[in-house]
Amino acid sequence: MTANSNIRNPKSEIRNRTKSEIRNPKSEIEVAHKLGYASPADLILHLPLRYEDETRITPLRDARLGDTVQIEGVVEHSEIQNRPRRQLVVQVVDAASDNARLVFRLLHFYPSQVALLKPGTRVRLMGEVRPGFFGAEMVHPQFRVVRETTPLPDTLTPIYPAVAALSQYAIRRAVESALSEADLGDPLPIPAGFPSFAEALHSLHHPSPDARQEALESHDTPAWRRLKFDELLAQQLSLRLAARQRLALRALPLPDDGGLQERLLAALPFAMTAAQQRALREIRDDLARPHPMNRLLQGDVGSGKTLVAALAILPALAAGTQAAVMAPTEILAEQLFLKFQEWLQPLGIEVAWLAAALKGKAKKAAIAGIADGSVRVAVGTHALFQNDVSFHNLALVVVDEQHRFGVAQRLALRAKGAQVASGESRVASTPIDSPLATRDLQPHLLMMSATPIPRSLAMSYYADLDVSVIDELPPGRTPIATRTINANRRDEVIARLREYCLSGAQAYWVCPLVEESDKLQLRAAEESHAELVALLPELNIGLVHGRMKSEAKAAVMSAFKAGELHLLVATTVIEVGVDVANAALMVIEHAERYGLAQLHQLRGRVGRGARESSCVLLYETPLSDTARQRLKIIHDHNDGFAIARADLQLRGPGEFLGARQSGQQLLRFADPLADNDLLEQARDAAADLLEQHPQGVQRHLVRWLPRGLDLFRV
Numbered sequence: 251m252t253a254n255s256n257i258r259n260p261k262s263e264i265r266n267r268t269k270s271e272i273r274n275p276k277s278e279i280e281v282a283h284k285l286g287y288a289s290p291a292d293l294i295l296h297l298p299l300r301y302e303d304e305t306r307i308t309p310l311r312d313a314r315l316g317d318t319v320q321i322e323g324v325v326e327h328s329e330i331q332n333r334p335r336r337q338l339v340v341q342v343v344d345a346a347s348d349n350a351r352l353v354f355r356l357l358h359f360y361p362s363q364v365a366l367l368k369p370g371t372r373v374r375l376m377g378e379v380r381p382g383f384f385g386a387e388m389v390h391p392q393f394r395v396v397r398e399t400t401p402l403p404d405t406l407t408p409i410y411p412a413v414a415a416l417s418q419y420a421i422r423r424a425v426e427s428a429l430s431e432a433d434l435g436d437p438l439p440i441p442a443g444f445p446s447f448a449e450a451l452h453s454l455h456h457p458s459p460d461a462r463q464e465a466l467e468s469h470d471t472p473a474w475r476r477l478k479f480d481e482l483l484a485q486q487l488s489l490r491l492a493a494r495q496r497l498a499l500r501a502l503p504l505p506d507d508g509g510l511q512e513r514l515l516a517a518l519p520f521a522m523t524a525a526q527q528r529a530l531r532e533i534r535d536d537l538a539r540p541h542p543m544n545r546l547l548q549g550d551v552g553s554g555k556t557l558v559a560a561l562a563i564l565p566a567l568a569a570g571t572q573a574a575v576m577a578p579t580e581i582l583a584e585q586l587f588l589k590f591q592e593w594l595q596p597l598g599i600e601v602a603w604l605a606a607a608l609k610g611k612a613k614k615a616a617i618a619g620i621a622d623g624s625v626r627v628a629v630g631t632h633a634l635f636q637n638d639v640s641f642h643n644l645a646l647v648v649v650d651e652q653h654r655f656g657v658a659q660r661l662a663l664r665a666k667g668a669q670v671a672s673g674e675s676r677v678a679s680t681p682i683d684s685p686l687a688t689r690d691l692q693p694h695l696l697m698m699s700a701t702p703i704p705r706s707l708a709m710s711y712y713a714d715l716d717v718s719v720i721d722e723l724p725p726g727r728t729p730i731a732t733r734t735i736n737a738n739r740r741d742e743v744i745a746r747l748r749e750y751c752l753s754g755a756q757a758y759w760v761c762p763l764v765e766e767s768d769k770l771q772l773r774a775a776e777e778s779h780a781e782l783v784a785l786l787p788e789l790n791i792g793l794v795h796g797r798m799k800s801e802a803k804a805a806v807m808s809a810f811k812a813g814e815l816h817l818l819v820a821t822t823v824i825e826v827g828v829d830v831a832n833a834a835l836m837v838i839e840h841a842e843r844y845g846l847a848q849l850h851q852l853r854g855r856v857g858r859g860a861r862e863s864s865c866v867l868l869y870e871t872p873l874s875d876t877a878r879q880r881l882k883i884i885h886d887h888n889d890g891f892a893i894a895r896a897d898l899q900l901r902g903p904g905e906f907l908g909a910r911q912s913g914q915q916l917l918r919f920a921d922p923l924a925d926n927d928l929l930e931q932a933r934d935a936a937a938d939l940l941e942q943h944p945q946g947v948q949r950h951l952v953r954w955l956p957r958g959l960d961l962f963r964v
């Protein structure tokens with residue numbers, strides 16, 4: 251293929267160019283950067299949005315009003331008119347078509363164009379034919395000056411995704427030049443049934459005129475499938491490479507719990523579910539190996555992940571090493587801390603709590619205990635991984651609600667974990683007297699999430715993660731009845747709430763989410779609280795929100811837990827982890843503002859005891875379509891996996907996974923859901939290719955993942 255066969259004579263190509271571009275054409279580097287690429291070579295994968303057919307000329311007399319066509323004619327007359335506004339009006343005649351005439355108008359034009367469009371000049375115009383005062387006309391057609399002998403392009407003209415201040419002309423030129431300079435060979439064997447990379451690119455940048463434009467535009471041609479396959483293959487290859495790198499890393503094997511597990515379980519009033527046991531076994535198998543574990547524990551809200559985590563760290567404790575348990579919010583960290591303390595202290599294990607809010611002596615003591623190893627388990631927020639904290643011999647890190655950490659935070663955590671384990675962050679004066687020097691050892695990593703990721707997504711984005719699933723809730727849970735109620739019936743809801751609380755049960759009142767500002771959200775919470783206190787004088791009503799001091803927060807939470815409060819008015823700080831079995835009613839104000847995962851998490855705060863539980867979703871009208879769909883989904887489903895699937899369909903994978911917040915798109919062309927067959931095929935191919943074509947693999951990765959490789963590892 252001759253990649254540049256389509257380059258037009260730049261001198262005649264003046265349409266669509268901005269004034270400054272005519273003076274100094276943009277360099278390929280400039281174009282690439284403007285479009286968000288690191289180098290001009292990346293432009294080969296800047297693929298057209300759609301195409302225009304300039305391969306044919308329609309005789310003017312055959313052009314029907316409303317059609318978008320290309321016609322050719324000679325300028326007969328041109329003049330600048332000032333009424334109704336300044337414009338260049340040009341009349342052309344098509345001699346080959348019974349001297350049919352057409353007028354075209356340019357509302358923006360340059361002196362150079364006026365000079366060019368003088369009588370006798372032959373032009374090709376592409377645009378929509380409209381009825382005008384003098385017959386057929388085109389307003390702002392694309393035009394170019396030609397000679398009678400100027401050949402027509404033999405392929406469709408690509409229209410590329412553009413950004414402001416970049417013309418199609420500039421993009422086309424840069425893409426052409428990238429195509430002609432790049433090595434378009436296939437570094438890996440061409441998968442059966444697909445075109446070569448060069449053929450695929452050629453047919454996308456320059457499709458033949460008989461190509462099915464619809465199929466092209468809906469990305470459903472062999473060429474498109476080839477590129478999607480290549481992209482997915484690059485992803486699978488890099489995930490496998492990351493997994494391989496992890497196998498090359500070393501971790502302290504933690505094979506034995508020294509009888510701690512038996513003792514902990516004996517003290518519990520319940521037995522583990524079969525699903526908890528299975529997940530724990532998978533984790534324990536990983537821990538016994540001399541490589542760092544990288545496992546995600548998925549389980550619906552209330553499925554009992556905390557207990558599994560507590561049991562999972564026992565082998566680290568038995569080995570004399572430390573474990574760190576991290577949660578995204580202070581309130582959740584605190585709940586975890588209390589649970590861990592309840593379970594581990596009877597075994598003689600020291601648990602410490604660390605969060606940003608911890609100050610003074612208490613903080614110093616926690617940090618000192620972590621550094622000298624007397625604290626065996628540290629529970630906290632990301633304050634655990636600040637610079638002033640250094641672990642004595644950290645062997646295992648647990649991250650709860652990992653999906654709430656952004657991609658960037660997860661990367662930082664990973665880096666910090668490695669640094670901690672290799673001793674880099676240890677303060678020099680700390681004595682390293684443990685027989686288990688953790689230098690050069692990575693900690694094992696266990697992540698937990700209640701937002702389940704469907705298999706195809708997990709495979710595509712998390713292939714370097716092993717996944718355990720708790721697919722069963724502890725026995726005795728009553729399903730939560732969910733009701734959606736128009737906020738104009740708020741009074742009725744409050745009356746019911748009153749009766750309910752006076753009967754001895756407890757309830758949550760969740761205040762509206764105010765995304766724009768913490769302060770506004772706080773005000774909304776305070777207002778709701780004041781209103782409920784006024785309306786329900788016979789109830790004890792507490793308030794908890796994110797801006798409270800942690801002692802104040804803890805005091806309210808423990809009063810609620812102890813049954814001293816009937817009603818807890820709260821912001822989303824209670825979204826995760828809060829566990830009060832007697833609270834069986836939740837009212838969520840402005841439920842339409844919440845996302846599905848958040849609603850599911852919130853609702854998961856009730857239904858934790860034997861009491862019949864319900865959740866009331868108050869919504870304000872009018873509802874947007876998406877909000878209506880979300881409310882219906884949450885109303886119809888109690889199962890977090892079903893909700894996640896519906897959520898994914900509603901939002902698409904990028905947003906669902908929180909990739910958007912990282913500002914990077916993970917996949918440009920392929921969609922792991924829609925292109926699941928290609929994903930499976932790419933995954934199957936990846937293992938063999940790594941074995942048989944290691945160098946080809948490198949070249950493939952450079953082509954597809956010039957940067958951002960790290961994103962695939964978190």
Ligand code: ADP
Nearest residue numbers: 520521522523551552553554555556557724829
């Ligand atoms: P999540 O998976 O949402 O983090 P938790 O770990 O907070 O759920 O567990 C929810 C509640 O269920 C807690 O009160 C916990 O003690 C309890 N629980 C955990 N495992 C079991 C079990 N096997 N049987 C009964 N209750 C359990």
Ligand code: MG
Nearest residue numbers: 555556650827
């Ligand atoms: Mg939890």
